[in-house]
Structures are given as C-alpha cells and as structure tokens.
Amino acid sequence: MxxxxxxxxxxxHVAEYQNGFNADLHVQEEEGGRAGETETWSKLxxxxxxxxxxxxxxxxxxxxxxxxxxxxxxAKAMQFLTKGYHETTQEILNDAIFDxxxxxxxxxxxxxxxxxxxxxxxxxFGKVHIAYLPNKKVVGLSKLARIVEIYSRRLQVxxxxxxxxxxxxxxxxxxxxxxxxxxxxHMCMVMRGVQKMNSKTVTSVMLGTFQEDPKTREEFLSLIRxx
Amino acid sequence: xxxxxxxxxxxxxxxxxxxxxGSGTTCTGEVNGERTAAAASSSSSAVTEGWREERTRSVxxxxxxxxxxxxxxxxxxSGLGEDPQxxxxxxxxxxxATAMQFFTKGYQEKIIDVLNDAIFDxxxxxxxxxxxxxxxxxxxxxxxxxFGRVHIGYLPNKRVLGLSKLARIVEIYSRRLQVxxxxxxxxxxxxxxxxxxxxxxxxxxxxHMCMVMRGVQKMNSKTVTSTMLGVFREDAKTRDEFLTxxxx
Numbered sequence: 001m002x003x004x005x006x007x008x009x010x011x012x013h014v015a016e017y018q019n020g021f022n023a024d025l026h027v028q029e030e031e032g033g034r035a036g037e038t039e040t041w042s043k044l045x046x047x048x049x050x051x052x053x054x055x056x057x058x059x060x061x062x063x064x065x066x067x068x069x070x071x072x073x074x075a076k077a078m079q080f081l082t083k084g085y086h087e088t089t090q091e092i093l094n095d096a097i098f099d100x101x102x103x104x105x106x107x108x109x110x111x112x113x114x115x116x117x118x119x120x121x122x123x124x125f126g127k128v129h130i131a132y133l134p135n136k137k138v139v140g141l142s143k144l145a146r147i148v149e150i151y152s153r154r155l156q157v158x159x160x161x162x163x164x165x166x167x168x169x170x171x172x173x174x175x176x177x178x179x180x181x182x183x184x185x186h187m188c189m190v191m192r193g194v195q196k197m198n199s200k201t202v203t204s205v206m207l208g209t210f211q212e213d214p215k216t217r218e219e220f221l222s223l224i225r226x227x
Numbered sequence: 228x229x230x231x232x233x234x235x236x237x238x239x240x241x242x243x244x245x246x247x248x249g250s251g252t253t254c255t256g257e258v259n260g261e262r263t264a265a266a267a268s269s270s271s272s273a274v275t276e277g278w279r280e281e282r283t284r285s286v287x288x289x290x291x292x293x294x295x296x297x298x299x300x301x302x303x304x305s306g307l308g309e310d311p312q313x314x315x316x317x318x319x320x321x322x323x324a325t326a327m328q329f330f331t332k333g334y335q336e337k338i339i340d341v342l343n344d345a346i347f348d349x350x351x352x353x354x355x356x357x358x359x360x361x362x363x364x365x366x367x368x369x370x371x372x373x374f375g376r377v378h379i380g381y382l383p384n385k386r387v388l389g390l391s392k393l394a395r396i397v398e399i400y401s402r403r404l405q406v407x408x409x410x411x412x413x414x415x416x417x418x419x420x421x422x423x424x425x426x427x428x429x430x431x432x433x434x435h436m437c438m439v440m441r442g443v444q445k446m447n448s449k450t451v452t453s454t455m456l457g458v459f460r461e462d463a464k465t466r467d468e469f470l471t472x473x474x475x
Contacts, residue, residue, distance in 0.1 A: 047306040051370065053299040057292035058331050059284040060404055066367050067404070074370040075306075080441045082307045114440040118315050121300065121323040123372060123436055155309055155316065187372055191363040192329045 047075035081116055081123075084153030089168045092150070096140035097173065105216070107131040108144045109224045117188045118155035126184025126200070128152075129224040132169055133176040133209050133216070144169070158184055158203050166205040177208030179220050284334040296324035330365050330372075333402035341399065342421050345389030352425070354465070356380040357393045358473045366437045367404035375433025375449070377401075378473040381418055382425040382458055382465070393418070407433055407452050415454040426457030428469045 051071035055062050062071075109129040117124050130144050151164045166180040181204040190197055209216050300320035304311045311320070358378040366373050379393050400413045415429040430453040439446055459466050 043306045043308075047303050050299040050302040050306065054296055054327065054370075055404075057296045057299070058327065058404075059288060059292075059334050060331075066406060070368055070370065070404075073368050075303075077369045077371060077437065077441055078303065078307060082309070085308050112446055114436075119319055119322050120326045121303075121319065122326060123440060125436075125440070155304075155307075155319075157315060187363075187374075188326065191372060191374070192326055197361055 044072075044075055044079065047078060048072050051075055080153075081114075082154055084150045087150045087153075089147060089150060089172060092146045093139065093143055093172050096143050098138050098140075099136060100134065100138040101136065102134050102138055103136075103176070105131055105133055105220065105223075106138065106141075107220065107223055108141055111145050111148050113148055113152050113182065113184065115152040115154065115156045115158075115161060115184075117186060118157055120188040120192075121155070122186075122188045122191065124156075124158065124184045124186040124188070124201075126182060128165070129179075129181045130165065130169070131179045131210070131220045131224075132173065133178075135174060135176045137173050137175070139169070139173055158182060158186075158201055162203045162205045166207055170207055175208065177206075177210040177212075177216065179207070179210040179217065180205045181221075181224060284331075286335065289328050289335070293321070293324050293328070296327065297321045300324055329402075330363075331403055333399045336399045338396065338399060338417050338421065341395045342388070342392055345392045346422065347387050347389070348385060349383065349387040350385065351383050351387055352385070354380055354382055354469060354472075355387065355390075356469065356472055357390055360394050360397050362397055362401045362431065362433065364401040364403070364405045364407075364410060364433075366435060367406055369437040369441075370404070371436045371440065373405070373407065373433050373435050373437075375431060377414065378430045379414065379418070380428045380459070380469040380473070381422065382427075384423055384425045386422050386424070388418070388422055407431060407435075407450055411452045411454045415456050419456055424457065426455070426459040426461075426465065428456075428459040428466065429454045430470070430473060 048071040051074045052062055055067060055070065060067060062068075107129065108131075109127075111128040111130065112125070113128045114123060114125045116122070128148050130148070132139075147165055147168050151161055151168070162180050162182050166178045169175070169178045169180075181202065183200050183202045185200055189195075189199055206217060210220060211217075297320040300323045301311050304316060304319065309316060311317075356378065357380075358376075360377040360379070362373075362375050362377045364373040365371070377397050379397075381388075396414055396417050400410055400417070411429050411431050415427045418424070418427045418429075430451065432449050432451045434449055438444075438448055455466055459469060
C-alpha cells in the first residue's frame with residue numbers, strides 16, 4: 001500500500017495539493033476568510049464551466065429550461081459528495097473519547113455509506129459495520145459514523161475506504177482490535193459495463209485481536225449477519 | 228469546431244428549435260400537442276412520422292466529443308481538490324467521459340430502429356403487462372443517477388409488440404438526462420404512437436440519488452409516477468386491474 005497511516009492518505013495529500021493550487025489562483029493571504037471564499041467561489045465556477053462543457057459535448061441543449069442551472073447544481077452536488085477532503089478525524093473526535101473500564105466488543109452496524117467510484121465518478125453505496133475492542137478508551141458512537149462520512153465522501157476505492165476507516169479508529173483510540181466490513185453496490189457495475197444488478201462487493205479489514213483471534217472475528221461476523 | 232458540429236447536428240435534428248426552446252424539452256423528443264395530432268392523423272406511416280427526428284447524436288459524435296469531455300472531467304477533478312496525476316485517477320477523465328456517454332446513449336437511438344419489425348398482428352385484446360423492468364437514468368438537475376423499476380401495461384388493439392421492445396423503449400428514454408415525470412410520459416406516448424392500443428399504463432418507482440446522497444438525505448424515499456392513456460384513464464376498473472397486477 002502506498003500509505004501506512006491515516007494521515008498519509010488522500011486527505012493530507014489533497015491538502016498539500018490544494019496549497020500548491022492556491023498559489024496559481026493568486027489568493028491574497030492577508031484577506032483571510034474573504035480569500036477563502038473567493039478561492040472557493042472560483043473553484044466552483046471552474047467546475048461549473050466544466051459541467052457546461054460536459055452537457056454540450058453530450059449533445060444536450062444547455063439553454064433549455066431544465067438544464068439552465070444544472071452546471072451550478074451539479075458542481076455543488078459534486079463538492080458535497082467530496083466534502084470529506086476538507087475534514088479530518090482529529091476535528092471530529094477530539095472531544096468524544098472517554099475513559100471507560102470496558103473491554104467487550106462494541107459494534108455499530110448498518111451505517112449507510114455513500115461514496116464515489118474514483119474510476120468512473122459514479123456513486124457506490126452500501127452499509128458499513130464497525131467493531132472495536134476498547135482498551136480503556138471508548139468513543140462516542142456517532143463518531144464512528146462520522147469517521148465513515150469523512151472517508152466515504154471522497155473519490156474512493158472500496159478497499160482503500162475500509163482500510164482508512166479501520167486505521168483512523170486504530171490511531172484515535174488505540175484499541176485492542178478493530179474490524180470494518182463494507183458491503184456495497186457499485187453503480188459503475190450496475191448501470192454500465194457488465195450491468196449486473198444484484199452484485200454486491202464486500203471488503204473487510206481486521207486489525208489487532210480481530211486479526212489474531214479467529215473466535216473474536218467469528219463473534220463479530222455472526223453479530224453483523226442479518227437475522 | 229467539433230462543438231459547432233455537435234450543435235449543428237442537434238439543431239438539424241429538430242423541426243423548430245426556436246419554438247421548442249421555451250417548452251424546455253427540446254432534446255428529449257418531446258411530443259407536444261401539435262406533433263401528436265400530426266402523427267395520429269397518418270395511420271400507416273405513424274411510426275415513421277412520429278419518430279422522424281429523434282436521434283441527436285451518433286457514434287462518431289461520441290468519438291469526437293470524448294477528448295473535450297475528458298478535459299472537462301479533468302478540470303472537475305482538480306477543482307474538487309484532487310490530484311488528477313495520481314495513479315487511481317490517471318485514466319479517470321476518459322473513463323468518466325465514456326461512462327457519461329453510456330448513461331446518455333438514449334440520445335443515439337431512435338424508436339423506429341428498435342420497433343419496426345417487432346409489431347405483430349394478433350387477435351388479442353386482453354391486458355399485457357411487463358413489470359419490474361430495471362431502469363437507470365440520470366437526474367438532469369444534478370447529474371446524479373436515478374434508478375428504479377418500470378411497470379408497463381397496454382390493451383392491444385389487434386397489434387401486439389415484442390415484449391423486449393417495451394424494455395428497449397424504456398432504455399431509449401431512460402438513458403438520457405431526465406425528469407421522472409417526463410420519462411413516464413415519453414414511454415407511454417411512444418407505445419401509444421407505435422401500436423395504437425386501446426390504452427397504455429406506465430408506472431415508475433424510482434430512487435433518486437440526488438435525494439439520498441445529498442440534500443435532504445432521505446435513504447428510503449421512493450418517487451412514484453404514472454401515466455394512464457386511453458382506456459386506462461377512462462375506465463377505473465381497468466386501471467385497478469393493472470395496478471393490482473403490478474403490485475403482486
């Protein structure tokens with residue numbers, strides 16, 4: 001793998017790229033917040049113009065009523081769907097880690113997941129099941145779902161997404177073990193290409209005790225099975 | 228120059244682009260009141276006249292516009308803050324461009340090509356239903372997928388249609404930038420004009436990713452639209468029978 005820690009994953013890489021990118025946009029640093037807004041707005045208008053081109057190249061009429069504001073809407077939608085690039089695990093987790101004398105498995109399952117395939121820019125969606133064995137530190141339950149959001153709202157590959165979620169939890173909590181299972185439907189396989197409607201892709205990452213001890217893994221997998 | 232070629236071809240593909248511009252449905256072969264009447268008036272060549280100028284794109288157009296599309300997608304990738312040079316994204320602009328062209332391939336196809344030889348004279352006047360046709364479309368407002376099922380029923384008037392042709396009609400109209408209401412109507416009108424049946428009913432239930440993945444984010448919401456023409460509209464019992472049969 002080209003990364004070892006969560007901080008080396010596409011989040012940080014993207015931030016560095018953005019910093020280099022800002023120089024091209026001649027953003028005045030002393031303007032502070034206003035600069036941020038101007039830069040965001042000019043990015044948005046670039047994406048907007050790109051979508052206008054897309055519509056024209058597809059043979060559509062950009063002046064018809066239904067498509068008039070579509071470039072703007074599509075650009076904003078795409079920015080929303082990739083908002084994970086601007087969020088970090090530290091921001092959302094810092095205050096929700098509690099000391100608790102609990103060392104039994106904690107599972108949060110059936111977390112809805114929506115992401116974008118980085119190869120075709122088409123959505124894939126499914127469910128994430130997360131479990132961890134706390135080592136005196138537990139995390140607020142919704143934070144697990146928020147970690148999923150950070151990493152899924154990006155251009156992703158399902159394998160990398162599972163790993164990033166697992167490593168993020170590992171680094172934040174230092175638990176005895178973490179397990180992440182994702183089952184998702186890829187629209188790039190359903191809507192185009194092979195066109196297999198009912199196919200699902202399942203990936204899993206087992207760290208720590210979940211990897212070493214088959215019985216722990218067995219317990220987790222049976223608890224997330226649909227009954 | 229390629230862009231102008233595309234637009235010229237598009238303009239040539241419709242009788243009155245200026246007249247249709249206001250109605251907001253120029254590119255999707257919309258049948259407004261006038262055209263339907265004109266098509267209905269000539270019975271024998273109804274299929275040819277009604278669907279005369281539907282195709283606005285060709286395979287060659289696709290080849291020509293692909294580099295422009297790929298460049299646009301590269302701009303989108305860098306605008307979102309991603310690095311288009313990283314390994315996973317190197318060929319993404321081209322893949323995304325081809326994928327988008329596939330999702331809008333309905334613009335390349337004409338009803339007449341699909342239907343011409345599969346209409347049969349059959350002495351049958353009971354309801355024919357093809358249900359649970361998987362449908363994939365693109366929301367024209369957000370360029371995000373819509374997917375769901377289409378249920379089609381019609382009452383033949385001595386002419387029946389090859390069953391897969393109903394699914395092919397769905398494909399032609401769904402593989403476009405669409406609005407679910409318009410899609411339903413287009414499918415119903417296409418079948419009406421091709422077959423002249425006693426009635427047609429089309430029901431679509433779909434999930435809109437633009438509502439599920441963003442915006443209100445309601446995971447389980449479904450949108451249901453229906454179009455009932457002919458006997459399905461006039462006779463409540465026929466409509467009831469159709470709706471019951473597609474439910475089971």
